[in-house]
Amino acid sequence: MTESSRGVKAILHESFAEIAKAAAHPHRLALLEHLAQGERNVDALATVTGLNLANASQHLQSMRRAGLLSARRDGKFTLYRLADDSVLDLLDAIGRIATSNAAAVKEVVSSYFNERDAMEPVTRRELRQRMKAGTVTVLDVRPAEEFALGHVPGAINVPVGDLKRRLADLPRSKEVVAYCRGPYCVFAFEAVAALRAAGYRARRLEDGLPHWRADGLPVAL
Amino acid sequence: MTESSRGVKAILHESFAEIAKAAAHPHRLALLEHLAQGERNVDALATVTGLNLANASQHLQSMRRAGLLSARRDGKFTLYRLADDSVLDLLDAIGRIATSNAAAVKEVVSSYFNERDAMEPVTRRELRQRMKAGTVTVLDVRPAEEFALGHVPGAINVPVGDLKRRLADLPRSKEVVAYCRGPYCVFAFEAVAALRAAGYRARRLEDGLPHWRADGLPVAL
DNA sequence: CTCACATTCTATCGTTCGCTTGATTGTTGG
DNA sequence: CCAACAATCAAGCGAACGATAGAATGTGAG
Structure with missing residues (x-):
């Protein structure tokens, strides 16, 4: 009911917004940059980005829920990685907008x-x-x-x-x-x-x- | 001082986050979809998206500040348009992630x-x-x-x-x-x-x- | 100069978000 | 089974965000 009454358009816009939101934070972008190099566990990512462990974990989880990341368990480690090469496209697109339109960049x-x-x-x-x-x-x-x-x-x-x-x-x-x-x-x-x-x-x-x-x-x- | 002490990396991540944040809202995506068709004024956009006028205006302004949109004045109208074709790339990238990784989509x-x-x-x-x-x-x-x-x-x-x-x-x-x-x-x-x-x-x-x-x-x- | 209209500004309120802390779950190695 | 470690969960806080209403600004037409 929720789906059909709100319309397809609204569902798509909400889903798209969740994806954009998942990337819309400096710490998340730092995590993504490191994850683009390959699979890493939570602790390593927290250390390298200078984040509190629990905080990094939460960011990673919400990016996972949004579909930016995927995770697998290896022993006591949770290894995160980019869900897809299309995530790189997203980062590239943001970068291109930034270099052409953002004064600071x-x-x-x-x-x-x-x-x-x-x-x-x-x-x-x-x-x-x-x-x-x-x-x-x-x-x-x-x-x-x-x-x-x-x-x-x-x-x-x-x-x-x-x-x-x-x-x-x-x-x-x-x-x-x-x-x-x-x-x-x-x-x-x-x-x-x-x-x-x-x-x-x-x-x-x-x-x-x-x-x-x-x-x-x-x-x- | 703020700039050099925080490091280039942090500046870039913050700027990129602002761009992602500017797109990270269902209403904003609806506005962008309409703006992709061509220049429109605030009232027309508010009507077509079903938004309150002031609300639409604020969304448009913050997307403008982020570099997603540009605006020009024509008589008593403010005409907004996409700042750049790279904004379409951003929307495409989001869409591709959504279709491959978001369950709802x-x-x-x-x-x-x-x-x-x-x-x-x-x-x-x-x-x-x-x-x-x-x-x-x-x-x-x-x-x-x-x-x-x-x-x-x-x-x-x-x-x-x-x-x-x-x-x-x-x-x-x-x-x-x-x-x-x-x-x-x-x-x-x-x-x-x-x-x-x-x-x-x-x-x-x-x-x-x-x-x-x-x-x-x-x-x- | 005034009126009508388009847009923006200001203040406010409720909600969501990000971060920290401390407890809890899950897994491996002894 | 227990000790050590990885990660998540749960609660609480302050800050940022989104929406609304009403006032203020800007612009053109008469």
């Missing part, structure tokens, strides 16, 4: 991001070809745990914080292509800046690992 | 939509070709006001309610392709069902006018 993007990386990013297609040709060093600047959940085959994992210390691991002869969590992850920008300052040829991969994976490109573990 | 889509239109919708590309070849009648089943804001060139406007009464306007010889507001607008589904019941060959255009326009295809006024 436009400012950050132009002042912070562009100054560190004036060049166009390397496309996935281009990187794939140059990997086959062996003309690049691929650098994954995410934390080790995220690297362990999947990375571009052949990539070297050097978290940004360790970069200066570990420059020796990177040959100067080839161009370095760095990537991290996604289009708005600052690590890759910072890495490219640091590498250039050290005399490397360095560029950034477009987006991050989640998009690489969603594109159906190979992921190593 | 899956039920509606399979029970209501599929039963009325088992066939695949006509793609925009296909319709464009068949329009040139003259082998279809294009039917716009939206209300006259929306038709007036732009429609597929050559389309005949027959709001769903008037369809039975005006079947004479539609030649039986050609296949009819009906469209309305978007992928979840029920009018086109109902029109196709009614036409088939009346012995027509009828199909639905994928999505609706907003996507046609966003694709860069010609729109008549």
Whole structure:
């Protein structure tokens, strides 16, 4: 009765609103960004986002109810992951609106991001070809745990914080292509800046690992 | 100070959350659906969505602040419109998550939509070709006001309610392709069902006018 | 200049939301 | 079976949100 009397339209709008609401909180977006890297348990997510455990749990549950996440139990852990690649599309759409229409974001993007990386990013297609040709060093600047959940085959994992210390691991002869969590992850920008300052040829991969994976490109573990 | 101390990441997440929040309400989604058809003033939008005027105004203003809408003044009217085609992408992304992951929506889509239109919708590309070849009648089943804001060139406007009464306007010889507001607008589904019941060959255009326009295809006024 | 109309603003009220705390459930390893 | 740990649940709080009504602003027509 509720369904038919309120009309199909109302049901759809309410359901859609629940999905949007599920993403409409800074902490949730932080959780989603981390979950886009791969499956994680509640405690790990709470730690990495700086949230109270119970609080993180509640956010995760409500995103699960809304259909953004799915969860499975593994021993005493509850492992959450993105329900679907379409969740990435949602985040992308929000990002595109933000970069073109939100004053705060436009400012950050132009002042912070562009100054560190004036060049166009390397496309996935281009990187794939140059990997086959062996003309690049691929650098994954995410934390080790995220690297362990999947990375571009052949990539070297050097978290940004360790970069200066570990420059020796990177040959100067080839161009370095760095990537991290996604289009708005600052690590890759910072890495490219640091590498250039050290005399490397360095560029950034477009987006991050989640998009690489969603594109159906190979992921190593 | 606020900006740099909280970190770039936090700023981005907050801005993104504001955008998601701006869409996270059933009334707002209804407003967006109507605005996707074209520019409208506050009173018209309030009427068509059944909202209190002041309430509609407030929703519109907060969506404007978030960057989903833009507004211009024309005489005593304030005309709102979608800020950007990327807002359509956002709605699409929400819809895709809903159809694959939200129980209520899956039920509606399979029970209501599929039963009325088992066939695949006509793609925009296909319709464009068949329009040139003259082998279809294009039917716009939206209300006259929306038709007036732009429609597929050559389309005949027959709001769903008037369809039975005006079947004479539609030649039986050609296949009819009906469209309305978007992928979840029920009018086109109902029109196709009614036409088939009346012995027509009828199909639905994928999505609706907003996507046609966003694709860069010609729109008549 | 005034009137009519479109819209926004202001104040208010009830509801929902997010976060914290402490208790509870569920699972593994000893 | 018990100890240790992961996660959820339950209650309570303050803040933010959505709706409404009435006042105020802005604009054009006469």
